Amino acid sequence: MALTRVKNLQRLLLKIPRIKPSEDRTILLVCIGIALAFWLLVKLSQTYRVAREVDLTLHVPDGKTLAAAAPAALQAELEGTGWQLMFEYLMNARHNLVYEIRSEAETTLSRAKLEDDIQRNLVSNGLIVLDVNIDNIPLQLENKVLKKVPVVLNYRFSFAPEYELQREVVLTPDSITVSGPASQIKALQSWPSDSLILQALNDPVKRKVKLRKPPSGLEINHEEVEADVAVEQFTEKWLFVPLTVTHVSDSLKFFPDRVKLTCVVGLSRYNDLDPDDFTLLADLKDVSTSKGANTVPIVLARQPYYVRNVYFTPQSVEFFILK
Secondary structure: OHHHHHHHHHHHHHHOOOOOHHHHHHHHHHHHHHHHHHHHHHHHHOEEEEEEEEEEEEEOOOOEEEOOOOOOEEEEEEEEEHHHHHHHHHHOOOEEEEEEOOOOOOOEEEHHHHHHHHHHHOOOOOOEEEEEOOOEEEOOEEEEEEEEEEEEEEEEEEEOOOEEEOOOOEEEOOEEEEEEEHHHHOOOOOEEEEEEEEEEEOOOEEEEEEEOOOOOOOEEOOOEEEEEEOEEEEEEEEEEEEEEEEOOOOOEEEEOOEEEEEEEEEHHHOOOOOHHHOEEEEEOOOOOOOOOOOEEEOEEEEOOOOOEEEEEEOOEEEEEEOO
């Protein structure tokens, strides 16, 4: 009897349909999806506070500008449900406030007006503007003026041995036009560049250099200039330069009449440099030998701009009184 019951139970178990592994995964995924949907519904139904960036555009009359630059954007704090915030983002991903400043009677754009205008621009009626990160925006108008100023290159160069600048660095363009409020433009005398750093120079170089970015309210008509850095090898040259003596009376004689001068000059001008390019001067006016002094210092009165390390000897001229 017991054996018969066991056999019957086995036959019943064999008749029960078995769930395949693939069906197990499907059921699991459906359950996870349902749970995720419920979780999302709950989360989106809750209230949140978020910060949203709002663009700000101010149009002023021709020939005018704001005395103090207004910000290009502001931050607004919004409160609403997840559904409202999501709908707002999908329908209006970027907010922009535009104002026409038509007269000098408008002096301030207040926080309250900004909040009201942002609220009106919201697509979701249930959203609330709690705050903005700006108190007031001054709207004082000034005349917009233009001023042309030279560009000043900020640079630091190092050179290979025996190499130097052949000439001053040439900038193209060498000046720019700055526009903005008259009160800010008035004090401008030049415009700086970013730093140009070159090391171990032994050949001419051309580089694009960015100009310093203007502060809010000012505009420049160029963002960069080209720096032409001319480099050449330098060498030493010596010359005998005639000495120019002033206030010489017939009773005075001086020595020497020529002075040995050495300097450093670029190879491109080595052959062009001659004694006439220098003036060595000694002034014998009001000289006196009463105390036994009979020398006057020699002064270098003129030299070419392209030479350096000028040295001459002797450093003084001797004079004698003829009896």
